[in-house]
Every structure is written in C-alpha cells, then in structure tokens.
Amino acid sequence: xxxxxxxxxxxxxxxxxxxxxxxxxxxxxxxxxxxxxxxxxxxxxxxxxxxxxxxxxxxxxxxxxxxxxxxxxxxxxxxxxxxxxxxxxxxxxxxxxxxxxxxxxxxxxxxxxxxxxxxxxxxxxxxxxxxxxxxxxxxxxxxxxxxxxxxxxxxxxxxxxxxxxxxxxxxxxxxxxxxxxxxxxxxxxxxxxxxxxxxxxxxxxxxxxxxxxxxxxxxxxxxxxxxx
Amino acid sequence: xxxxxxxxxxxxxxxxxxxxxxxxxxxxxxxxxxxxxxxxxxxxxxxxxxxxxxxxxxxxxxxxxxxxxxxxxxxxxxxxxxxxxxxxxxxxxxxxxxx
Numbered sequence: 023x024x025x026x027x028x029x030x031x032x033x034x035x036x037x038x039x040x041x042x043x044x045x046x047x048x049x050x051x052x053x054x055x056x057x058x059x060x061x062x063x064x065x066x067x068x069x070x071x072x073x074x075x076x077x078x079x080x081x082x083x084x085x086x087x088x089x090x091x092x093x094x095x096x097x098x099x100x101x102x103x104x105x106x107x108x109x110x111x112x113x114x115x116x117x118x119x120x121x122x123x124x125x126x127x128x129x130x131x132x133x134x135x136x137x138x139x140x141x142x143x144x145x146x147x148x149x150x151x152x153x154x155x156x157x158x159x160x161x162x163x164x165x166x167x168x169x170x171x172x173x174x175x176x177x178x179x180x181x182x183x184x185x186x187x188x189x190x191x192x193x194x195x196x197x198x199x200x201x202x203x204x205x206x207x208x209x210x211x212x213x214x215x216x217x218x219x220x221x222x223x224x225x226x227x228x229x230x231x232x233x234x235x236x237x238x239x240x241x242x243x244x245x246x247x248x249x250x
Numbered sequence: 251x252x253x254x255x256x257x258x259x260x261x262x263x264x265x266x267x268x269x270x271x272x273x274x275x276x277x278x279x280x281x282x283x284x285x286x287x288x289x290x291x292x293x294x295x296x297x298x299x300x301x302x303x304x305x306x307x308x309x310x311x312x313x314x315x316x317x318x319x320x321x322x323x324x325x326x327x328x329x330x331x332x333x334x335x336x337x338x339x340x341x342x343x344x345x346x347x348x349x
Binding site: 046047049050052053056057059060061143146147 | 265268269276280338341344
C-alpha cells in the first residue's frame with residue numbers, strides 16, 4: 023500500500039471546482055511526499071558527483087606525476103633509498119587526504135545548495151541516518167586499508183577503496199536516491215577486476231572515483247535537476 | 251456500487267495528522283522533535299494532534315529520557331496502520347470514481 027502511493031505519478035491533474043478542502047489527488051501526493059521525505063534524503067545533487075569526480079581525476083593525475091618523478095629518479099640512479107620511499111608515502115597520503123577533503127567539501131556544497139532550495143534540512147533525522155549508514159562501511163574500509171599499509175602492502179589499496187566505497191553506496195541507497203545503488207555495483211565490479219591487475223591501481227582508481235562519479239552525476243542531474 | 255467515500259476517516263482530515271501518519275507508516279519510530287522538524291509546526295499544535303491520534307488508538311507513545319531531557323517517541327499501532335491504509339484506498343477509489 024505504501025509503495026503504491028510512493029510510486030504514483032508525480033503530476034496529477036488538478037480538477038477545479040471541488041469545494042471544501044483538498045482534492046484526493048493532492049492529498050495522496052502529500053502523503054507520498056511526506057513518506058518520501060521522512061525516509062529518504064532526496065536532495066543529493068548530481069553536481070556533487072560531477073565535482074567529486076573532477077577533483078578525483080585531478081588528484082589521480084597529480085599522483086601519476088609524483089610516481090613518474092619517483093620512478094624517474096630510480097631509473098637515473100638505479101636504486102631506491104628508504105628516505106625516498108618515506109617521502110613518497112607522505113606525499114601520496116597527503117595528496118589522498120587533500121583530494122578527499124576537496125571532494126567532500128565541494129559535493130557537500132552542491133547538496134547543501136539543493137537542500138536549501140527544497141527547504142530540506144541538511145542535518146535532519148533523515149540525513150543523519152544516511153550519513154551513519156554510509157560511514158560504517160567507509161570506516162571499516164579505512165581501517166582495512168590502514169592495516170594493509172602497515173604491512174607495506176600497497177597492491178590492493180585501490181581495490182579496497184573501490185570495493186568498500188561501493189558497499190557504502192549500496193548501503194546508503196536505502197536512505198537516499200535509489201539510483202546510487204548502481205554506482206555502488208559498478209565501483210565493486212571495478213574494484214574486483216582491479217584485484218587481478220594490481221599494477222594499474224591508479225587507473226582503476228581514476229576510473230572509479232573520477233569517471234564513474236562524473237557519469238553518475240551527469241545522469242542524476244539530467245534526471246532530477248535539469249527541469250527544476 | 252459501494253460508496254467510495256466509506257473508507258475515509260475524519261481523523262485524517264487534518265493535514266498535520268495526515269502527515270504524522272504518513273511519516274509513521276515508513277518509520278519504525280520517530281521522536282517528537284523529528285516530527286516537529288519534518289512537519290514544520292509548533293510544539294503545542296503538534297502535541298494536540300498527536301494526542302487526538304493517540305486517543306483514537308492509532309499511535310503508541312513511548313516516553314524516555316536522553317540525559318535529563320525528555321525524549322518522547324511515537325510509533326503506529328496495528329489499528330492505525332489498518333485505518334490509514336483504508337483511508338488511502340478510499341482516496342484512490344474516489345479518483346477512480348471521478349475518472
């Protein structure tokens with residue numbers, strides 16, 4: 023019954039000349055809207071996805087340059103020093119943190135803008151639930167990756183990022199636009215394929231966090247925001 | 251033919267009571283403050299409507315504390331669920347009848 027109301031067409035014809043209050047169509051639409059608004063955070067903006075994707079691509083490009091530099095100096099000297107590797111690690115981790123922060127802030131901004139326009143609170147019960155359900159798989163993933171780094175195992179970092187992020191998205195899809203679930207599936211597939219091509223982590227990472235985000239963002243913007 | 255209006259319930263005529271029921275149908279349990287925020291109503295107004303829904307036996311009230319602050323949460327009863335479902339069905343029938 024609830025679902026019937028939830029998936030009713032958005033635009034119901036309004037018949038004039040019905041005295042004494044609301045039309046049944048309007049009432050059903052109100053009910054549908056209340057149900058949706060109270061169970062899902064629907065203000066996620068497609069522009070957030072595009073911004074996060076663009077930043078991820080820029081970050082991947084920078085990381086590629088840093089790595090090129092590193093291997094370049096290896097080829098000219100013929101050996102690694104522990105110092106070099108330590109500096110590389112710090113640079114890459116710093117870059118990763120900066121990319122994450124920039125992507126988070128920019129996607130937050132576009133979603134905040136959309137929420138304000140829809141008069142939806144960005145920190146209401148619904149968004150809190152979304153945030154929590156997204157955080158759990160992400161924190162688990164972060165712990166997993168840090169543990170791998172502790173054993174100097176870099177090969178599967180990008181796979182783990184993609185897989186855990188995909189799981190977080192699928193979990194979050196119950197509390198926001200369901201379309202985000204498909205983005206999650208693709209991230210997981212990409213992460214699993216990446217397990218078999220460990221040397222190309224950066225490319226997989228750029229595809230998953232850059233390209234997929236941009237494609238998803240454009241699709242969502244087209245579907246929900248362009249007309250409004 | 252059965253009169254399509256039969257299932258309509260007077261209690262759900264108010265927009266706020268309708269909103270409360272809609273929210274409770276898709277949320278297991280929700281606090282007074284969250285309801286207030288979602289429906290954008292004042293404390294007193296919401297409290298009156300909640301009381302009338304409670305008196306009709308459509309919702310369950312659970313009083314608790316977070317620290318020293320009271321935290322009252324609401325959930326829908328079986329009877330409330332059934333009546334609300336009938337109300338929606340009646341609305342749908344009305345639309346069908348007009349078409």
